[in-house]
Amino acid sequence: MRLNDCHNFHDFRRLARRRLPRPIFDYIDGGADDELTLRRNSESFARCDLVPNVLRGVSEVDLSTTVMGQKIDLPVYLSPTALQRLFHHWGERATAAAAERFGTMFGVSSLGTVSMAELSTRHSTPQVYQFYFHRDRGLNSAMMQAAKDSGINVMMLTVDSITGGNRERDLRSGFSIPFRLTPAGIAQFGLKPAWGLNYLLREKFSLPQLDAHIDMKGDALTIGRYFTEMLDPSMNWDDVARMVAEWGGPFCLKGIMSVEDARSAADIGCAGIVLSNHGGRQLDGSRTAFDQLDEIVQAVGDRMDIMIDGGVQRGTHVLKALALGAKAVGLGRAYLYALAAAGQPGVERMLAQMTAEITRDMRLMGVRNIRELIPQMLRFR
Template identity: 40%
Template sequence: MAPVTSIADLRSIAQRRIPRAIFEYADRGSYSESTLRDNSAALAALKLRQRVMIDVSERNLATTMIGQPVTMPVAIAPTGLTGLFHADGEILGARAAQAFGVPFTLSTMSICSIEDVAGAVGKPFWFQLYVMRDRGFSKSLVERAIAAKCSALVLTLDLQIQGQRHRDIKNGLSVPPKLTLANMLDVATKPAWALKVLRGKRRTFGNLAERVPGADSLSTLSQWIAGQFDPSLSWNDVAWIRSLWPGKLILKGILDLEDAKIAADTGADAIVVSNHGGRQLDGAPASITVLPAIAEAVGHKTEIMFDGGIRSGQDVLKAIALGAKSCMIGKSWLYGLAAGGEEGVLQTLDIIRREMDVSMALTGTRDIRAVDRSILYPSA
């Protein structure tokens, strides 16, 4: 096998190793996928300034995220259905993040539960919350995160209604996986994946099964979400969650300057500038294009994080140059997980670290905390 040198290499391996429905759940976006494409294109359009004859023999990538020391400014983003990309995927991702020294975020829509992951790692992780119609159930999720000693709560704001993801519908994506002729033929060509997932700790929503009647038997993921996610959510609900949660609070899914100002006034410890990876409002701008204005307006009030199209260490540098303190990776770490389990996640993180380190040196920068717009060409 050719050596793995990039996230693109891990993506290719993942595509070969897992069923199409699972791969495209992570890989694709909503509707025409214009925002998905724009996330990558807008990052690629930013050009780094090559500098020479500057002593960069000693370099530092370590910093903090919401006060937590990290080896580089990258966190693993919350992703649903992770345990279907590789058996016990959330546990493996959390272990890899812990070993590497970066935060791991467990999704409400995870396969392994909060308790599963807490029992498998030695350090606190972050928990991502979707507020459901049943506020009592949402409250119980917060209480479980507190009991598990999660060190931050990531409240996702941009999924009151799910954007239509055509590939999921065409692939018949479901939990547990729907047995159609096409799916069975596809799975038959991935016996290693099937055996691992069947032997995994769980194969349905770990945080929801046994607590939400029927959550593991509906025909499609979209059908379940349509019945549980709440279009009536408002900023009052953020205040309610803030009253329940005693720790660090991160608000994820901010893309508009007006919303960013409101979010900063809630007292949140950080906001994540994000368009949900191009999986929600298709036609919304690339996350990186709105980052500078948001960072300038509210960066003095709350920590700015970035999400949307990160595929390399250079992408991380560009986001930090435009005002982010740190970044989240979603698709990239799922490619690594599907390609090689825990080692694949470590490989993802190491690829990003090495690319960041080399690119930082070639821009004449010694410390990640010193990165600003000066590493980009002025036209950026």
Template identity: 40%
Template sequence: MVVAGRRYYSGRDVDRAVTIADLQAMARRRLPAFVMEYLEGGAEDEWTLRRNREVFSEIEFRPSTLTGVGIPDLSTTIFGRKMRLPFIVAPTGFNGLFQYQGDRLLAEAAAKAGVTFTQSTVSNMRIEELSGIPNLSHWMQLYVFRSQAFMDELVGRAEKAGCQALMVTTDAATFGNREWDRRNYRSGMDPAFRHKLDILCHPRWALSVMARGIPPFGNLLDFLPADQQTFARTAIWSREQVEPDLHWTHIRRLRKIWKKPLIVKGVMTLRDAELAADAGADGIVISNHGGRQLDGAPSPITILPKIAGKLKGRITILADSGFRRGTDIVKALALGADAVMTGRATLYGLAAGGEAGATRAITVLEEEIRRTMALLGCRSVADLDRDHIKF
């Protein structure tokens, strides 16, 4: 129900953001429409994008009372490492489009909050530029490319930089059809005339990002001649070089050369979760790529109970896509996830206010998780189970 006079805060003070939706409203005010479309849009009719959010309204809580909760402990352990909070910043590419040096700002916010940050292959900064951030728990996401030399070098760089886990994205061998995003451009990456005019209406963003030039994808630069190391050229190269014939053999090969935790992202069936475990993966991410790839795919949280019921304890189970509230994260934990990955939620904070905005997004989620667990009567993440929800 919409009540007259109600609206989300959309000013500049990130500390006034009460929810992720407030940070989303702030981001919409600051970013040009074509940039916001890149952040928020999905594939084709966006059925999956909508379903990712709608499904949470079908899950009810079953609270226990008089349990002497006190202040709930939100920590959990993933791959033998204690995590202060049960969520991880998901890998997202092109963060430099939202803020100058967006990858660094997001990673610094995560490090200060004690949250793991996952860097994308197509981040705008090199692995080495982020690895020195104090107290950063640093994971690296990997797209599988045709060039074995590139793959070996990137994995080697991640190892040398001290990355603690490698996450292989498997659902993007074919690029999703993001129709609304495509309508924003005349050709290639050249925005339509109306969007060029719209940039003039967003001077804070233009001075932060456009004035410095659109940043290229830092991890790809070494494989391009010096005169082709532009954003447009690196974007084209990455699309041309993604391996279309992706198979479990690629996972098994990576398992041989990467000795730390290996995670397969893009799992959507129990059978594939079992194959990931058989191939030597330490973890999986149940994911539909935030509704940006196959439209018509189900929400990961509907797949989660079946996979957790069979593989919980054998393999680390993560989930992403559609998480905007601490209540969403608690529901996933109760359904068997070991932790959740947040993409757009923390990006809204980044886009709204840089590091401070990303920090505020993390704080909002933390407060919501703690409050929800207290109201459920749960002292710790380990206490959450199917008895606390109806689905």
């Protein structure tokens, strides 16, 4: 199987599975506990039908939108995800370059493997910095200042990860950073020698967003311990309100799921929220973002920009979210599988296919721009 054989989400997933050692693939692929929420994220879109209009004159289709003051050419963006150079040695460099080519926004994680400063210098498209709330308040301020110094306009605080989810696939393989693999996990790496050579012979793996502030090397700290020891489970709305004021620009909360929390985010001055259950990787049994979208848009859609992520695999999924009032839709596994499959060409192929799907589907729906997508075009089973 080659990149040219990849025509959809599932094809990229299959090719990624062939390229990656099983523990690395499972880190991308897996969810928490019984993985119920992981499966329901995509299934939620299947319970919604599109009702197209015809004879609307749709020779020209405009996919652009504005999110938290950032104008982008597509209504999808590349969500911030951790550890990308484990999936392909280009990592975030491939992701950012592909996003720039398609004129869309990309996010850089606190657990990213390329520095936000380097990416901001190289690429002109909007960049979002995603970070976590630490026990050390000075560290939080230092990380925000580093983002300002890098020229980043939008901060995205993840609020659903004050502790790590129970990801049992990782427990079975022993996956962690640094590696603490079980014997079965080690054997899986031996079956993918090309990945191992890239990991050993190319640029040394690092976490540059954190390396300046935390010792993440050697035996000092695994990713699991980072979540359990460094992040602050006592975080509350007053803490976040102070961060919003300190940042002084567009501030977004990722991981909001209830109407009450959405209203609180608007009250403290957030420019946007991402409805998200962290791709089914945190609280198993959580409601899906798509199922929560309508009531949250009805409650606060006139006060801030609403985005969603989780389970998005098709252009029709994007149209359904936009019709309910989402300003943009975040992609996660969709581009990570493509990255693992073929680096930058993989991510570009995925984005090209997503762009073609959205364009074609909008024509079939009889709409010329995403503002013409409205709830009346949907029916729920």
